[in-house]
Amino acid sequence: MKTIYFDKDIPRVLATKGAARFKATRGLLFTGINAVKYAKDIPDPPLPADNWVRVKNIACGLCGTDVSFFKATTGTNSALEPIPASKKTFLGHENVGVVVEAGPAVTQVQVGDRVGIRAYMAGCDNKDLPRCPNCAAGNYSICTNYGAKPRFDLEWTGAGWSDSFIAPQQQLYKILPELTLEQAVMIEPASVAVHAVLMAPPKAGEKVLVMGCGVIGLAIIQALKVIQPECEVWAMSRTRDKLDFAMRLGADHVLSGDALEAASNACGGSPVYKGMSKKNRFFFGGFDRAFDCIGGGWANTMGVRLLRARGTFVKVGHHMNAVKYDETPVWWQELTVIGIDSHGMEEWEGRRLYTFDLVQEWIRDGKYTVDGFVSHTFKLDDYKEAFRLALRNPPGVFKIVLDCASDT
Ligand SMILES: [Zn+2]
Ligand SMILES: [Zn+2]
Structure with missing residues (x-):
């Protein structure tokens, strides 16, 4: 061996x-x-x-x-x-x-x-x-x-x-x-994505942000569109090739430029307010839901500021370190935080089956592409x-x- x-x-x-x-x-x-x-x-x-x-x-x-x-x-x-x-x-x-x-x-x-x-x-x-x-x-x-x-x-x-x-x-x-x-x-990375979306499925009409377009972020974009075709998906990434792939997989828009300004524009939010330190900024009325596929302090601090009040922040593993971040939007804006680790058992269209088996069926039937x-x-x-x-x-x-x- x-x-x-x-x-x-x-x-x-x-x-x-x-x-x-x-x-x-x-x-x-x-x-x-x-x-x-x-x-x-x-x-x-x-x-x-x-x-x-x-x-x-x-x-x-x-x-x-x-x-x-x-x-x-x-x-x-x-x-x-x-x-x-x-x-x-x-x-x-x-x-x-x-x-x-x-x-x-x-x-x-x-x-x-x-x-x-x-x-x-x-x-x-x-x-x-x-x-x-x-x-x-x-x-x-x-x-x-x-x-x-x-x-x-x-x-x-x-x-x-x-x-x-x-x-x-x-x-x-x-x-x-x-x-x-x-x-x-x-099958495995696609299962992580499908599990993440089934753990926190958007409602019709929601504006959903996917932060980070590595393999998992990309797979989540597609899973969002399979599970809730009526949601509007925004992709966020530093690299053009990943954003192009995101658009091919069904993302509706790219969040580009300054994230807070772009999110406020995308969602019809308030002006972006600046603190004494010009770097400290916040606005009201962001995304309904964000999937964080970046991880770490920066992504947490930014992610929870890009959401509307009572929005949902979905943390997709695996960032392996304790990090510092500003948690004030979590309580102040009454956010929901959902954590995701890999895959397990799903309920889908009246059946109970392993994420792996659901994903395999979707790939076989051409419903989901890898x-x-x-x-x-x-x-x-x-x-x-x-x-x-x-x-x-x-x-x-x-x-x-x-x-x-x-x-x-
Ligand atoms: Zn993996
Ligand atoms: Zn056990």
Whole structure:
């Protein structure tokens, strides 16, 4: 087995954090000091129980979560940090693989099935534990066993950024045979977007702002139009190529220039008032709803100022640090704040199903498109080059994918 993992070795993690902090030292991230390591020639681990399977990977996307590992960004002031994690966290959760071995008690998948990971880091299903109430309801992202020890203490399992990995069957989902590889590799990020919009769906006629047009922001723009075609979507991004893509996916307008002035114009709001410090500004009557796909102090402070009274601020993870921001609009304007982590179970048109299955159906039926998202592919061995491109993020980079099946 070949696998890429985050090594929770404290000196190494601190060195990685230090290197990531300054532009001048960022090159060190690509050297042996990084806590993200690549192990080759690991003997394939045996299946530890009858309900486990072995999956041979074909491809796996690179996500913000992987970049967070590469830069060791989780803040020592964030709520995530105290939760015990295993010594190794295997990277990659946007995978497409094929079941190559199944234990005798496996019933949900078969050898030859195309599968991906559903419950990644959190989740009783990932740890092969009896399900907690949230996991039993299909909402594994809010699993209450996040800090619990897994059923087996295994040194090597692998995950999406591996040539193969082992997993309990309930951790996986089956990929519809009609989907192409390029479509299948986009199921996970599209599921994040669909879950975010179904957790905070706009009403007809609402003006909705999407802050940040990376892959998730773009996927949210499209999900908004599928779930509520009668809303008006405004896209906000610093880069032209992302805004062009946003318009192709259904955004109605681009919020350009000064954000407060532009938002007031867009929504017919009040004049923008200035404080003693000319930088401190506020207006009344902004957007009904904003999806924050940027994260951090600036986006929070700005996002809640771009909303009307009783508007809704939707925070889409994963910003891994505690941040400072001006919360006064939250109470003063009686805003609602909704947090989103990945995906789970949805209710849609009278059915209850996993976000993954809803999204797969939409892609298969042409209701939702993921065409044009995969912009770059690297071999698994060249994962550092994939990170180099992700960190530089020049125009034209959308979803980066690792090819896990080719040998060289
Ligand atoms: Zn992801
Ligand atoms: Zn659970």
